[in-house]
Amino acid sequence: MASYYNFISDSFNEIKLPKEPANLYDPIRNMLAQKGKLIRPELCLLACDLFNGITKNAIYPAISFELLHTFSLIHDDIMDQAELRRGKPTIYKEYGANSAILTGDALFAHAYQYLLQYKSIGITKIIHLFTTTAISICEGQQMDMDFEKKVKIKLDTYLQMIRLKTASMIAACLTTGAIIANAASEHQNYLYEFGINVGLAFQIQDDLFDVYGEADKVGKTNGQDIASNKKTFLSVKALEIANKEDLKTLKHYFSKTTFDFNEKFEAIKSLYDKYEIKAIAEQQIAHYYEQAYKHLNAIPVPENKKAPLIEFVEQLMYRNF
């Protein structure tokens, strides 16, 4: 997918965890073995490379963010009572909630321990950023959980949630790369803003895929968000602009937990179509993209140095994030 994948993947395979207690570490080992696309370390290293900053040590902060992400997935899966993750049973499903709580906690701590193997430029700043990111994803997850109890939320509130839950980590990974490369603090900030905007665009794209994506390409079934009444850019926007009658219909379907899937999906999609939600979402994505590139453009490195990062980000837009 991109230039650092093998380096990251090999390093990921070499992560050393204690053997005992086996009931704590075996679930973590199994979870890490199903490594995902390792997007976060890749973003970190690509950002680092932008400033010619790659050193072997950079892998520690890069991968620590992936471990932090994995910890959050383990705990999210308990809260969502999710049975599958990356095609395999979740730790929650396979080992039970108590085990998933404790393995998540241990992985959170090990993420710090892995990060602390990095002992070079900016370590304190990176630990700060790492910690702020951990706090952000907890806050975002809480907002997301709060949304479940509400039918209608404000679009700004939704955007704040995805900023905290998704975009902040993208931004932190990119910024960490810049810190490792000893980039000027101004340029670190540009990359942070690039990351926030790219992260917001990714999430809205992901929301779009659920309804308008080609299932094969995206790698997941359409309509999952609709089926589970999950708040997305599409549903929040539609509920905001629908007329009284359509609002009633949307609320009706979004409060159903037993339903005919096709009927529900088609009913909601036809209202999305009526209100041109797809076009509105695409405009919002374009807006965030523009903001993202404005910040990237402000970084004075040659265009050919930026190409790998841009290419990677473009590829991600067409995948399940």
Next chain:
Amino acid sequence: MASYYNFISDSFNEIKLPKEPANLYDPIRNMLAQKGKLIRPELCLLACDLFNGITKNAIYPAISFELLHTFSLIHDDIMDQAELRRGKPTIYKEYGANSAILTGDALFAHAYQYLLQYKSIGITKIIHLFTTTAISICEGQQMDMDFEKKVKIKLDTYLQMIRLKTASMIAACLTTGAIIANAASEHQNYLYEFGINVGLAFQIQDDLFDVYGEADKVGKTNGQDIASNKKTFLSVKALEIANKEDLKTLKHYFSKTTFDFNEKFEAIKSLYDKYEIKAIAEQQIAHYYEQAYKHLNAIPVPENKKAPLIEFVEQLMYRNF
């Protein structure tokens, strides 16, 4: 109780957490308001003072350990399905498991953020120690959970569990005080060993109190460990040395979940008495005390400087830890 309590308590009251999301931070605020005896920060500051090292900044690492401890209590309460903590409903009981998972995670991250306000001597070493401690308490908790599925475990395994779950944090708090005071690394290590041995002694004393303590003095009801079939120094030792017939009786009572409390308590206590478990536990405590003081004595500071730490530790031995 000891000289720094008011300073610690005032600083604890001033901990600033974000207001929103309220469902994330209100439970944490309520939990922190029921502050306990703040033993861990006190140990940290007393150790720091041993080397004349108290600065205002020392409060950050000191309190961060209390936050780490509180995080672990929030998650332990889910795993134990505990209804009460410090006389109030647990977060698990009042807000539900999902909320308790997420507030625990957020507090864990905020413990790091609080720690990071300390920017002086040894910050990197302290972050390492803090992280190792977090890992230890997860490992100890896993061992403790594993014990629930077993009737008989080895005494060494039990001691390893309490070392990880309880003693390691006592040791880390004391060592952190020494690091802040810029004590020689050799003296940091002595304090670590002092803390491990004191922590082991505390836990065995706590186990003893459950059966032989004066309920009023200890502040909790006798026999709670026996009622819940919890592994303690007493039960592990009794199962190790009992003859065949008594072993059968012990196993019988320790596998019961419905029972007459008094009958069960008296039956088990009479076997503890028969095998002189109280005397054995007291010998073990005396052994750890001796080891602890051997290490404390090796630290070349005047006896009058050690007095407050010794006094505090002695007081703790007669309280619920």
